[in-house]
Amino acid sequence: MEFGFGPEDEAFRAEAREWLEAHLEGEFADAARQSTAVRRAWERELGADGWIGLGWDRAPGTYGNRAASLTQQVVWAEEYARARAPGRVGHIGENLLAPTLLAYGDAVQRDRFVPSIARGEELWCQGYSEPGAGSDLAAVRTAAVRDGDTYRISGQKIWTSLAQDADWCFVLARTEAGSQRHHGLSFLLVPMDQPGRIEVRPIRQMTGTAEFNEVFFDGAVARAEHVVGGPGNGWRVAMGLLERERGVSTLVQQIGFAEELDEVIGLALRTGAAQDPVLRDRLVRQWAELRTMRWNALRTLGTADDPGAPSVAKLLWGGWHQRLGELAMQVRGAAAALGPADWSADRPYELDAMQRLFLFSRADTIYGGSDEIQRTIIAERVLGLPKESR
Incomplete structure (x- = not known):
């Protein structure tokens, strides 16, 4: 498989990068410290210039959103992640509900809700x-x-x-x-x-x-x-919505994963933990598996008729991210069990980035559909195996 970006995609990338550089200033500059009010204002900023709902099926540009090809959607998502722009609070409306309304909603529902999502006004x-x-x-x-x-x-x-x-x-x-x-x-x-x-x-x-x-x-x-x-007809609509959790959003997620992996590798090099051949092998394996996930995500872009693609993607990234959290603790060694040196009764207990990674990633194989459920979907809907008795 070959996946590349053409001249139009690169022009779109330059436009996206220029817009982000111009707008990620002032109250929007420090993405890690923003309040909900600031993030809501950022949603309206995105919506005002058409960056919400890129290439929505059946509605390219209809609701003030920009028309964008699939590759251009990937470009925007990658540039957004690389710019460390504010975490999105409107992504559930943009990536899940709006496409569902475009597929299953009636004209009144679409006209009432999709424009407000595109403008970043309703969460x-x-x-x-x-x-x-x-x-x-x-x-x-x-x-x-x-x-x-x-x-x-x-x-x-x-x-x-x-x-x-x-x-x-x-x-x-x-x-x-x-x-x-x-x-x-x-x-x-x-x-x-x-x-x-x-x-x-x-x-x-x-x-x-x-x-x-x-x-x-x-x-x-x-x-x-x-x-x-x-x-x-709720089951049909609900399943249609879940099938939209795939593709471009998975590629964006992997940019964050790559940054976390780089941090773990950097720590292993600084502490000398990378000299351990077993640990070094695990670091290399994490890198190779992340590349494989990217290729799989690119391969399945636009394959809406593949019922197993979302489940395969979830199995891959859930287990990978959980293993990365475990690896981060191994690289840290005994210090991973310690809190901040200046902790006191007057100062709330805080975790560092790698401790949070380890603890939060314990849920990766459960939320969004547990591994057991994903394997059942693949077995029944893709492989045609007998359905599980209930």
Whole structure:
């Protein structure tokens, strides 16, 4: 396979690089220290110049987004990562919901929600997983009962990224009483500003941070016209959305992985740990596997008809990143178990970058679909093996 960038792609790269250099200044310059308010302002900055929703299927340029080929989308993603631009708080709306609305939504839904995502004005979160229904998404129990021209939603979602800041949540809920598994589910668009009906509780992790949340719905209201794909078709829509977690975003993720690997290698060289032949072999293997992941991601770009591609990608990067965290601790040696030297009761306990990498990466093979689920998808949908008994 050969993958290259042509003259038009390189011109697009120069434009992207110039725009990023001109705008990553002032309050946007220090990506690591930005508040949510600054990141929301950055989303509006991106949207104003059409950098949100590059090449959305069926909508190149329709909503103020730039028309961009697949290779140009890769160019933008790579330049964004290399510029260390602010972490995106609008990526769930841009990369998951908007393409789903373009594929399954009606004209009213698209006209209402896609432009606000493209402008960076409304943030979204994903209401899928529940206690007891994580990787096994078909076991969701959150219920939505029709009440005139609205639905009343009751239940709990968990591991909901950005729920504390989101304006809207797309929720997979059971709208047919007595239905089981993937039958009787609907995909609803729910406003988060419903005091007393929606409660968001941060989940404190072993890294000390709280990127995820629990969300409790107690009679929360969603309009009937905001059911995407029609009542009872939620499973089809939800699976279509999950298939969009692939391709360009995977390539961007790998740029961050490469930077982390460089840090581990640099530390191994400075401390002399790289002199250990076993450790050195593991470092080389991590580098080679990262290259393989890039080639696989490039190979599968645009192959929407390959049901196994997202699962293969998730298996590759989840295990790779987890092994990198373990390797970072081995390179650090006994010092990896120590906190900051000036820690005291008056100063919060803090982890360094490699300690956070190790602890957070323990979840890499679980969130976003566990390894077991990904292997089941490959076995049943790609290899045609007998389905797992339930």
